[in-house]
Amino acid sequence: MVPDFILTEFENAIKKIGLKDCSKLRFEAPKNPDFGDYATNIAMIVAKDLKKNPREIAQKIIELVDFDKQIVERITIDGPGFINIKLSNLFFAQELEKMYQFGEEYGKSFLGKGLRANVEYVSANPTGLLHLGHGRNACIGDSIANLYSWLGYDVTREYYFNNAGKQMTNLARSIYARYRHLLGEEEYPFPEDGYFGEYIKEIANELVQKYGNSLVPETNENLEICKKFGEEWCFNKIRKTLSNLNIFHDVFYNEDSLYHNGKIDEVIKIFREKELVYEKDGALWLSLTKLGLKEDRVIVKSTGEPTYRLPDIAYHREKFLRGFDLIIDIFGADHIATVPDVLAGIRALGFDDKKVKVVIHQFVTLMENGVQVKMSKRSGRSYTLDELIEEVGADVVRFFFLMRSVSTHLEFDLNLAREHSEKNPVFYLQYAYARICSIFDTAKERNITFDEKANTDCLNLPQEINLIKIQRLFPEIIQTSAEKFEPQILADYLIDLATAFHSFYHDCRIIGSDEPILSARFKLTKVAQRILKNGLTILGVNTPERM
């Protein structure tokens, strides 16, 4: 972010040349550092309106601005009319002091103070184990929750599930069939769309241990026992897997409760009052065409059961009624079709659907030795999330799921993930952190202390200044990463920071330097340590002090 004193000075200059509107004034960091630290294209943008040459306008602007020469080293006009500003090393050295003074939680802000955010993620029904897609969803959701929490929001982490309906019946029947198979009745029919995974056999086996053959009569009661048992079994596994990733939800919201507490009926009633529903073929249809969409959809089947759309709308309405200012949903790409319907429903109920942010992530493919590891739900031979965590560790799983942009397909390279070496970016980051810790350990051992009050103005080597420049970006990175719902931005940034630190470390000694360099470099190192700690924590990656 451009320093305020530059912004105000430029705003004043622009007003003086007769432009009232300053909204187009933007500063960016030029890609080529030779141009300076900040650049603005304002002269080119207003050239047309003023009917003047952009370079002439730029010239006028820089004649009107006045800066301390010690802070602003030079202002130049380059190319078609860019105004480039180069700040002095002294400026950056002083910025380090500010960052250091911010303390342990450098990067936190108060943008979301007093606001409540709800982040819904994972939301897998208790019919099976989590697979890799859920893993990506979980890691993205948890990091986004962390990011908003760092922006000062009061964040609720939520898991929405359905333990009723067709899928659960299917689960019960699948378990029951396996149960009968285990009792020796191999010819007992397995449901056609049943769950084929091995875990169903495990569940059935536990039922045999617990109930023996007492569930043999195929009664509703016995199927209900299978259902409850299966649900609990799956949920325990899911929670265990999530806890292995250090992910914990605040609220588990049961879809079924929307039926029991009449919330579904309330929504239907409102839709009726607004004349947004009609009966056709024995079903109740929502007039999405009246809301600007292409097709109407059924919300209550002719059997009297709602389709998924209705509880989804009711659920989102509840989120609004619970008082959230920001509602974030993390969905896999297969859910994309439902989003416009739910948002339209919410709008129709009189809520501001702009407060709902739907993050759609693309799928995950697992690669091993250059070929894709096939995952089939039907055969049940899919690689479970748990197996992956077991194999490569939670830190690698979390980082790998976050290091790619949410909107792109993610290729999970098992060989790279297994590699505990410099090739693996997780270790590159953790190594930087451990290295820093080791510096402080060594200093302690050798009784070297540094002066908190020492001035950082003495820093001016390129490696030092470069590191400070990157450190300064951290709060902004957190903000963009959150606003764009892209933890990958933070992940990439941390790698840049680690690179800048390693480079500084390589060229500049800390222990052994004389004052005031010693203390200044200690502060520089301390800030790098805090950023790595905070950044990795937001991503859910551990920061070991030794490696």
Add this chain to the structure above:
RNA sequence: GCGCCACUAGCUCAGUUGGAUAGAGCAUCAGCCUUCUAAGCUGAGGGUCACAGGUUCGAGUCCUGUGUGGCGCGCCA
């Protein structure tokens, strides 16, 4: 057939609301440890930004069309 997402170096990916000479990691090649962790650092080579038009001072980025891949398009969730 329709909708969404993608297409950038050999591979995996970045690329800030359109900016100046398109970047990183891996892989390849060449260097750097008696000093705070070499899981590190420094350097080199490697590109028709899928293709074709358009918009303008200026396009990897915006618009249109085409191609390729993924995911959806139910009274399943």
